[in-house]
Structures are given as C-alpha cells and as structure tokens.
Amino acid sequence: MNKLLINTPQNVKFEYNLATLGARILAFGIDQLIIISYMLLMLFLLLYSGVFNLSDSWTTFGLYSLFSLPALFYPLILETFLSGQTLGKKLMHLKVVKIDGTRATAYQYFIRWVCSIIDVFLCFGAIGLSSIILSKKGQRIGDLAAETTVISTKVNTTxxxxxxxxxxxxxxxxxxxxxxxxxxxxxxxxxxxxxxxxxxxxxxxxxxxxxxxxxxxxxxxxxxxxxxxxxxxxxxxxxxxx
Structure with a gap:
C-alpha cells in the first residue's frame, strides 16, 4: 500500500496509508447505491401521494428534480459536514484530506465535487481511474485540482x-x-x-x-x-x- 509521509510543524511524523483503488471503488459503489435508493424512494412517495396525477409532465419533472437535489449534492454535503467522509467512505474507512494531511476545506470539497463531472461521468470513470493509478499520491483529477487525496483511516494493527x-x-x-x-x-x-x-x-x-x-x-x-x-x-x- 502506498504511503503519504507528513512531518508536521510540531515535528510529529505521521504515516498515512493512501486508500487503495479497490476500497475507493467500493466506497463509490456504496454511495451510488444510497443515492439511487433515495431517488427511488422519492419517486415512490410522489407516486403514492398522487401528485403526478394532478400535474402536467413539466410540473411533474420539476417536482421530482426538486426532491432529487439532495442526491445531487450528496457527496459535497457529507464530505463537508463529516470531515471528508461520505457514508461509503465511512464504511470503507476512507477520508479526504489535504496533501499535508490536515482537514480539507469546504472549498476543496466543492472543487472535488465539481470535477467529478470529468472524473466519474466522462468515459464511464476511466479518466478518474487512470488519474488515481498514475498519480503518486492516488489523486483523481478533482484531487489534483483541490490539492487533496484519500487516505485509509484504519489503525495499523502493529x-x-x-x-x-x-x-x-x-x-x-x-x-x-x-x-x-x-x-x-x-x-x-x-x-x-x-x-x-x-x-x-x-x-x-x-x-x-x-x-x-x-x-x-x-x-x-x-x-x-x-x-x-x-x-x-x-x-x-x-x-x-x-
């Protein structure tokens, strides 16, 4: 497993384990499952409420889009308020941090989220995967832009x-x-x-x-x-x- 070595201003040395590609893919898969489940739940609730029967197609689309907004902002919101973790990352013991090992800022989480358009949704994630593999610090395009990386939070058993x-x-x-x-x-x-x-x-x-x-x-x-x-x-x- 690749390491990220940090020597802090207080001369305390920390050795981070960079997140493995497999762990990041699993975390992403868990998050996508949560997002899809949420969107299906919203669809079911709107269908059950009968709103779709009372509205035209544009109003229906607008209502569903409105209720789907939390799913769109899910990575940004959770990483901001859970100190660099989504539910998927938390389950896989992963965390987004700055390159110097400290907590990332809301702006950096935002940059990562915006760049996911390139990393994840273009070429079916091939760009993001290639960047993680080729980068020495396991950074996708969003990480390079935000000066962040993803580490493993598992405590070394030794x-x-x-x-x-x-x-x-x-x-x-x-x-x-x-x-x-x-x-x-x-x-x-x-x-x-x-x-x-x-x-x-x-x-x-x-x-x-x-x-x-x-x-x-x-x-x-x-x-x-x-x-x-x-x-x-x-x-x-x-x-x-x-």
Whole structure:
C-alpha cells in the first residue's frame, strides 16, 4: 500500500496509508447505491401521494428534480459536514484530506465535487481511474485540482508494537518524575495518544505532551510523539514489578 509521509510543524511524523483503488471503488459503489435508493424512494412517495396525477409532465419533472437535489449534492454535503467522509467512505474507512494531511476545506470539497463531472461521468470513470493509478499520491483529477487525496483511516494493527516496542525489556528511566503519575494517569495518557494518532491529529498530541510537561515538571527535548512514548515506557518500567 502506498504511503503519504507528513512531518508536521510540531515535528510529529505521521504515516498515512493512501486508500487503495479497490476500497475507493467500493466506497463509490456504496454511495451510488444510497443515492439511487433515495431517488427511488422519492419517486415512490410522489407516486403514492398522487401528485403526478394532478400535474402536467413539466410540473411533474420539476417536482421530482426538486426532491432529487439532495442526491445531487450528496457527496459535497457529507464530505463537508463529516470531515471528508461520505457514508461509503465511512464504511470503507476512507477520508479526504489535504496533501499535508490536515482537514480539507469546504472549498476543496466543492472543487472535488465539481470535477467529478470529468472524473466519474466522462468515459464511464476511466479518466478518474487512470488519474488515481498514475498519480503518486492516488489523486483523481478533482484531487489534483483541490490539492487533496484519500487516505485509509484504519489503525495499523502493529501500532503498539512500533510505538511501544521493547517496553518489557530492562531500561534506565529517562524521566524518573513519572512516579508522580498513577496507573489511571498513564492509561489516560496512552488512550489520548492513541486517539490523536488514530485521527492523525497532531494538535491533540502536542497538547498532551505540553500537559505532561506541566504535570511532571520537566522540559522535553524530543518531539511530542517521542516524549509521550518515553513517558509511558518509563511509567511501565517503574511500576511493572510493583
């Protein structure tokens, strides 16, 4: 799976898994199924209400078009209000982000939506598929125009192994001040850190590192990510035999 490596201004490194082509196609298929289901439901409700029997063909067409507008704007509305996800993307654990890994703006979602005319509806999606395959960052035309890409939000199952490796081995304490932390504090720190890492939100990690500095009365000399990792390892090493 292709990677998108980001080094944030706070010097926290994140590694994103770019969405696979198969996952993006499945997400698109789910979204299209939702849209078609909605449009069929609207058609059924209008038929059941008898509106079509009371109107001429143009009025009927206008009413159906009006009720179908949410389906037209479905990708734009959901990506804007669900932070880069439609229902299909959410089910497939995908998300639209900026190239720097941060949350995309409403304008960028709009650009992607407008460009779907080229990506999806011209040549039966061949242009969009070709662009995703040929682009180093898995970008369709809309992504290139909006400076976005689609990533996988699945948490790497080896997260604990990569971040907290060798936690059970003998090691000297970097921060003896961890004695001030209770087991509850240490677990809370790890939970918050995992949440920030999962969301790829370095602001959470930076705020957590700053709070730990205040609690322990220390000054970190590492990146926020490495500092928190060291504190958790120190706490475990100090209390594991107690």
């Amino acid at each position: 997260l604990n192994h990569t971040l907290f490796a060798e936690i059970t081995t003998e090691r000297s304490l970097t921060y003896p001040q961890v004695i001030k932390l209770s087991d509850f504090d240490a677990n809370a720190i790890k939970d918050i850190f995992d949440k920030g890492y999962k969301r790829k939100d370095y602001n959470i990690i930076l705020a957590l590192a700053t709070r730990i500095e205040e609690l322990l009365g220390v000054k970190r000399e590492k990146s926020p990510e490495e500092f928190i990792d060291t504190v958790i390892k120190d706490h475990y090493a100090l209390f594991r035999d107690k």
